[in-house]
Amino acid sequence: MRSRRDMTASSIPAYLRTLALAPESPVPMHRQLYFAIREAILDGSLKRGTRLPSTRTLAQDLDVSRNTVLAAFEQLTAEGYLEGVIGSGSFVTLRLPEEALQVRAEHGAHTKGKARPPGPSRRGADLIKMAGSRPRPTTFSPGMPELAAFPFELWSRLLAKHWRDPPASFLVGGEALGFRPLREAVAFYLRTARAVRCTFNNVIIVSGAQQALDLAARVLIDPGDKAWVEEPGYPGIRGALVAGGAGLVPVPVDEEGLSVAAGQSLAPDARLACVSPSHQYPLGITMSLKRRLELLEWASAADAFVLEDDYDSEYRYAGRPLAALQGLDADGRVIYVGSVSKVMFPGLRLGYMVVPDHLIDAFTAVRRLTDTHPPMLAQPALAEFIEAGHLVQHIRRMRKLYAERQAIFIDACRQELDGLVVARPAEAGMHLVVTLSQGLDDRAVASAAQAENIDAPALSGYFLGPPNRQGLLVGYTGVPEATIRRGVLGLRQAIRTVAAR
Incomplete structure (x- = not known):
């Protein structure tokens, strides 16, 4: 009569009886066991519907803790490779998760052009249009403070x-x-x-x-x-x-x-x-x-x-x-x-x-x-x-700095953009509205300015209805003097590019 140990061993699939785990590996033992069983299922070494031994039996046979086997089985079950049947144990699933994904992909390919997943609501679509897209902060970004002075x-x-x-x-x-x-x-x-x-x-x-x-x-x-x-x-x-x-x-x-x-x-x-x-x-x-x-x-x-x-x-x-x-x-x-x-x-x-x-x-x-x-x-x-009082002090310093930068920007425009734009001083704020003198489309100029690393949004883009005026929003507060003057030259290039079209 066979011993209980012999009977248990014979009930273990041949693949699992030859499985060897490496305690010295940096990969945890339960992950090693998970990968080994998953690979055996995928290559057919463990057939679909095969009943696996109990976690206690397999732990004894592999000389590992039962928690190691439990962790591996739980992961395999969660991913759809094993199925648990109450009172009967764990079995290799009859339908592998890879097959379910393939069927879904093939279904999507067959229905392509006929049916599409639902999109956003009408309100969501309206919001997407309003959000638009803005470039990353570059020269002249409106509303950008001087970060280096904080x-x-x-x-x-x-x-x-x-x-x-x-x-x-x-x-x-x-x-x-x-x-x-x-x-x-x-x-x-x-x-x-x-x-x-x-x-x-x-x-x-x-x-x-x-x-x-x-x-x-x-x-x-x-x-x-x-x-x-x-x-x-x-x-x-x-x-x-x-x-x-x-x-x-x-x-x-x-x-x-x-x-x-x-x-x-x-x-x-x-x-x-x-x-x-x-x-x-x-x-x-x-x-x-x-x-x-x-x-x-x-x-x-x-x-x-x-x-x-x-x-x-x-x-x-x-x-x-x-x-x-x-x-x-x-x-x-x-x-x-x-x-x-x-x-x-x-x-x-x-x-x-x-x-x-x-x-x-x-x-x-x-x-x-x-x-x-x-x-x-x-x-x-x-x-x-x-x-x-640090906030008030910082505001006071920045107010003086920004007033100076506004004057520098207007002076640079007079020197480099005379006849191309009109830039007038403002009593407040962090940007100026610059008027284009040649009747150019402000959106075209704003787009050309982006190619010069300049963020100067078109004024017409801020209207809900037909715009009654055009221009560019130019932020000067977060731009040092040398960058202001270089940026004005880039703006001149953008205007000339559009004017030449």
């Missing part, structure tokens, strides 16, 4: 100070509205620098101004609601509104800012008006006090809201920065949005919004549903950066 040594010390031995509260999460000391610092800064009426309770820390626009659209807009947008205007606002289901109503901008009278004529029942009153993007116009009051009167009468995008108001080169529109609002209609990306560096991705008291709970709830809370990493350092 006090990174100071910033790194603040980060190290708060994260060398962080409290547990930094590690396990954060408040939906943001780190309270940062909200307090932002509220103080906005009250003193921008005449915004708020306490820290009204401040929400966001991952850049774009998230603030998205949150506002989610909270304030129902599908089908109309929203005024500036024409021409910032594409990021339009994208957030379309994502929220809004119908965009382009309202012309004149020398006093967004035309409230035109907006009332086009869509008097709009739910929301989006404006950049301190420095309109892209034209650079400052909304007059008369027009600001008209806008607030319309919002009150129409039971609507105003979204104020205050994206670069710190950089005003003539007089003090103008007070925010929000400071004139006594009716809780204005949602104020700002960012430190253009003041510090874009990769920081921190911004803020100021929300009226009666909307705080709604914004808090929606914020929790989107990304729970802003990342904690930079918030404590930014709070101290603001509280200690």
Whole structure:
């Protein structure tokens, strides 16, 4: 009569009885066993439907731990090479995963041209069109700050100070509205620098101004609601509104800012008006006090809201920065949005919004549903950066530097682009709108400029409807003097290339 050991050995497939594992190999034992069995199944050494020995039996025969065999079997089962049958054991599958993939590929080949997987929704397709594509930051990118002038040594010390031995509260999460000391610092800064009426309770820390626009659209807009947008205007606002289901109503901008009278004529029942009153993007116009009051009167009468995008108001080169529109609002209609990306560096991705008291709970709830809370990493350092006065000092230094660079750019244009463009000084902002003198198509010039490593978007691309003017947006703030002058020469080449066609 055979021993139990002999009976067990005879039940093991011949291939497995000859299998040798190498304990000295850097590959873990369970991975060696997995690869060996998988290869045997694929080359037919282990036939389909073959019953494998129990994990205990195979472990004894191979002189390895049972956990090694269990790990290998679990992986093979998960990938479809083995099937487990309760009460019977593990079997080689009758249909290998490679065959299933082949059938799927052949099916796709047979149906090519007849049926396609579903694509994005109509709203998604609209957003894709709006997003377009932009080149990587190059010479003259609008809105790019001077990164080399930022006090990174100071910033790194603040980060190290708060994260060398962080409290547990930094590690396990954060408040939906943001780190309270940062909200307090932002509220103080906005009250003193921008005449915004708020306490820290009204401040929400966001991952850049774009998230603030998205949150506002989610909270304030129902599908089908109309929203005024500036024409021409910032594409990021339009994208957030379309994502929220809004119908965009382009309202012309004149020398006093967004035309409230035109907006009332086009869509008097709009739910929301989006404006950049301190420095309109892209034209650079400052909304007059008369027009600001008209806008607030319309919002009150129409039971609507105003979204104020205050994206670069710190950089005003003539007089003090103008007070925010929000400071004139006594009716809780204005949602104020700002960012430190253009003041510090874009990769920081921190911004803020100021929300009226009666909307705080709604914004808090929606914020929790989107990304729970802003990342904690930079918030404590930014709070101290603001509280200690470093932000104001940095803005003051950059305001002087940027004014000098604007003058250098205009001087270079007069020397090298006389008769080709008109570049006039502006009292504020981080870019200029340069007018083309020869009636050239601004999109063609912008495309030719990219070949010269110049990012100067076409003004006509910022219109929703037919553009009534053309030009180029040229950023000068993040460009040293020598690069400005080289860039102007590249711009001249791009203009001449298009003119010669």
